[in-house]
Amino acid sequence: MIRIGPAGIPLSCKGRTNKDGLVYIKKQLNLDAMEIQFVRGLYVMEDEEAQLIKDFSKEKKSLLESLALCEDIGDQDGIALAYNNLGEMSIQKGDFDEAIQYAEKGLAIGHQIGEEWTIIVSLNNLGEAYLGLGDLNLAMDYLRQAICMANEIESMDMVTRAAVNIGKVILKQGKRELAWEWLQATIVHSAIEYEHQQKAIRILKESNV
DSSP: EEESSOOOOOOOOTOOHHHHHHHHHHHHOSOOEEEEESSSSOOOHHHHHHHHHHHHHHHHHHHHHHHHHHHHHHHHHHHHHHHHHHHHHHHHTTTTHHHHHHHHHHHHHHHHTTTTHHHHHHHHHHHHHHHTOOOHHHHHHHHHHHHHHHHTOHHHHHHHHHHHHHHHHHHTTTTTTHHHHHHHHHHHOTOOOOHHHHHHHHHHHHTTT
């Protein structure tokens, strides 16, 4: 039995894990329970995870510096680009609420300056973020807007990005055959970028569609 409490029982030596502690108190002390200290506990990251967090932090700092510079010189295109890049980065690290905040700012500027590409990227980011939060209806609404606008300006990159995300939404809705059609279409189309093809392939493999 494991009891979770704020005090905790010291482990046999520094650097030991809770698992080591369980083994120690059972074999050496003949005890049947231990408390896990969670108030002052230390979470040890894997090297890869720590490096990823470090990379995100470095990238975010760079993007915020770019944003500040664009704001200083009044470059609305640059400001919108920075917001959208920050939104995409937030999606990658799973901070969907933050991604929505950045995407909404990028979308507002896109409408203000009439830049369709900026609007499409923002809509895609909003769709992905709401998908991450589990709001499938809102995610689909934004992604449909994105794919329609992308079709109008003939941006295959944005069309396929939206198509992959629409496939993910449909998959979450439990419509596996329809999801397969959307994702398969992004794989076989000759004009699709490698990144989108690989993303669609990975989704199909992971979901066993």
